[in-house]
Amino acid sequence: MKTEYIALLMLMGLVVITALGMLVGSHFLSARRPTKVKSTPYESGIPVLGGTRERFSVKFYLVAMLFIVFDIETVFMIPWGVSFRQLGLFGLIEMLVFVLILLVGFIYVWKRGALEWD
Amino acid sequence: MQIDLATPGGLALSLLPEIFLVLWGCLVLLVAAWKHSEENATDLVGRISLVGLLGTLAVVWWMWVGDWTAGEFAAMMALDNFRYATSSVFIIASILAVAMSFGYLGRERILIPEYYALMLFGTAGMMFMGGGADLIVIFIGLELMSVCIYVLAGINRRSVFSAEAALKYFLLGAFASAFFLYGIALIYGATGTTNLALIDFQIAASGLNDSVMIMLGVAFLLVGFGFKVGAVPFHMWAPDVYDGSPTPVTAYMATAVKAAGFAALFRILLHGFGNSLEIWQTGVWWLAAITMVLGNLFALAQRNLKRMLAYSSIGHAGYLLVAVASGGAMGASAFIFYIVAYTLMTVGSFTVLSVIGRNGERDVKIDDLSGLASKHPWMAFAMLVFMLSLLGFPGTAGFMGKWYILAAVLKADQLSLAVVLVVASVISAGFYLPVVMAMYMKPTTDADSHRNAITSGAAKWVVIGTALALLVFGVWPNRLADVSANGADNFRQVSPITTPLSTPGAE
Numbered sequence: 001m002k003t004e005y006i007a008l009l010m011l012m013g014l015v016v017i018t019a020l021g022m023l024v025g026s027h028f029l030s031a032r033r034p035t036k037v038k039s040t041p042y043e044s045g046i047p048v049l050g051g052t053r054e055r056f057s058v059k060f061y062l063v064a065m066l067f068i069v070f071d072i073e074t075v076f077m078i079p080w081g082v083s084f085r086q087l088g089l090f091g092l093i094e095m096l097v098f099v100l101i102l103l104v105g106f107i108y109v110w111k112r113g114a115l116e117w118d
Numbered sequence: 119m120q121i122d123l124a125t126p127g128g129l130a131l132s133l134l135p136e137i138f139l140v141l142w143g144c145l146v147l148l149v150a151a152w153k154h155s156e157e158n159a160t161d162l163v164g165r166i167s168l169v170g171l172l173g174t175l176a177v178v179w180w181m182w183v184g185d186w187t188a189g190e191f192a193a194m195m196a197l198d199n200f201r202y203a204t205s206s207v208f209i210i211a212s213i214l215a216v217a218m219s220f221g222y223l224g225r226e227r228i229l230i231p232e233y234y235a236l237m238l239f240g241t242a243g244m245m246f247m248g249g250g251a252d253l254i255v256i257f258i259g260l261e262l263m264s265v266c267i268y269v270l271a272g273i274n275r276r277s278v279f280s281a282e283a284a285l286k287y288f289l290l291g292a293f294a295s296a297f298f299l300y301g302i303a304l305i306y307g308a309t310g311t312t313n314l315a316l317i318d319f320q321i322a323a324s325g326l327n328d329s330v331m332i333m334l335g336v337a338f339l340l341v342g343f344g345f346k347v348g349a350v351p352f353h354m355w356a357p358d359v360y361d362g363s364p365t366p367v368t369a370y371m372a373t374a375v376k377a378a379g380f381a382a383l384f385r386i387l388l389h390g391f392g393n394s395l396e397i398w399q400t401g402v403w404w405l406a407a408i409t410m411v412l413g414n415l416f417a418l419a420q421r422n423l424k425r426m427l428a429y430s431s432i433g434h435a436g437y438l439l440v441a442v443a444s445g446g447a448m449g450a451s452a453f454i455f456y457i458v459a460y461t462l463m464t465v466g467s468f469t470v471l472s473v474i475g476r477n478g479e480r481d482v483k484i485d486d487l488s489g490l491a492s493k494h495p496w497m498a499f500a501m502l503v504f505m506l507s508l509l510g511f512p513g514t515a516g517f518m519g520k521w522y523i524l525a526a527v528l529k530a531d532q533l534s535l536a537v538v539l540v541v542a543s544v545i546s547a548g549f550y551l552p553v554v555m556a557m558y559m560k561p562t563t564d565a566d567s568h569r570n571a572i573t574s575g576a577a578k579w580v581v582i583g584t585a586l587a588l589l590v591f592g593v594w595p596n597r598l599a600d601v602s603a604n605g606a607d608n609f610r611q612v613s614p615i616t617t618p619l620s621t622p623g624a625e
Contacts, residue, residue: 005330090126104144111151 062114073102119186123193132188132197135177135205136245142170143238150231159231160223167234168216171241175209178202194313196251196385196608203454203605204248204381207461211374212241214465214584217576219366222472228274228364236273237370240266244378251389253302253312256382260298260346264291267375271363283362290345290355298342304335305390314390327394336398339386340405346379347435350409357416360428365475368424369468372431373461380438384453388445388609395445402443403535410436410542417549423471423482426549427464430508433546434460440539441523444530450606452526455599456519459507459591463516466584467504470497473577484553489562498557500585507588509550510543515591515598522599 182202246259272284309320344352413433420426441453491498507516
């Protein structure tokens, strides 16, 4: 049917065989001498402080999410600023619409108290 | 009225209902921010949302009556009757869901005014799905809708089942979106465009009918939509999510979200691949047959009313897929008729469930309805109408809807699918009728049962209105059938396009 895809299929098969072979081979062939230091998670060389399943306050997630929303705003604004002259009035209005929608969201999170830490 | 989509003003006019609804949603959000600490804030915001939805419906109908069209432009938003008809369905479903929420949110102490803002934004997303003539617009509408529904499913923070529903729906929904996006990418790779009309032209012009890339792309789109509308074998999330979500949200998911998925699927398959039926018709055939049979068989085993309604909505997704499989204008008009009837009967039965139930309605067994007829005769009668209509009993709108689907599928020479539909309907009697039996033929379990039912307020009017509409459309379907046929008339021409359409801004 579509013979030109056979090579792709062979490549995929080869990739799977190689990956499996490396995993299975290292499992059977390697020597294992675990020590306490070796089996702790690697945290850039700093000694481990505690378990990773610790609960964080939801406030951190809130700040992170708000950061992403307003970060994306900048991502859109920079290309618009670069090509401001070519886009002209139409681009200005489009950008105003975008910023106004974000402004509504900003007023909302402010009034709702999402920006207060306590 | 002819709209010139080449000018920014014309573009803004073509998006009038969506712009109105989104602005109203922003207004609702600001009211929610200012008033959220007041006691009756949720009710106030709900009333404002109701006004906004009615206003949007008026704008859509104004455009429909005024016959706004855009000529031969290959635009990103379609200006046709199918868009107006499906938008009306979404808005009516949202109005019913908002109306049934008033009493429910108060009783369950879900006093979160943002609830209504999310419903408005979700409805705007659906309108983009029903009206999008470009895969990218449909995808953005799908995401806008889905993100709102993820939050709505988990809006009851005190219920672990609500949290489970939201997480499950989010993970599987994101997975389905990835499938959908990959399908768009493959189709774009094969045809070089995401515009539906241009895809149709490209397939005919370059002879892509047996292209593996196109077939894979369409298959991925079908998988994505299969998840969203809850078609077997992509239905696994549906019972748990429907069960755990607050009941008005479940009603909203089972009707408006499903309608939006089907509207977009219909437009993609019939406008983008309308001249190459052989690419998708077999796949949709199997999806429809499996969904009808298995959805109804699973529902037989349910003792819990909410789960039974969840599986029944899977079965109904199968009936709607039959309308998709038949293709063409007749299938589209049967689809619009059936989705209106299905919305009315599903919202109605979920409303009855929400007024008699407690504790998020998770533990309402079918046997708990015993003796409802003697305590609340009118509510029991309305539930009788909903169950018979879901079953497809003559005299109800559900029967007329199935009749039109059968007519469409027989016209398309697919006798086998019609047989499966009838058999599945017979199976469905096995779980709709026990509800009726429990209400009318069994005595109440104890003197206290049905005492907590809320029989006043907006929910009562939702039950009365939907039951009456089902009877009226069942006995006198001509008007709704005319409207459905009008909404489907842009699927009438299925001749291949011979010249490439002009794209605004391409020159």
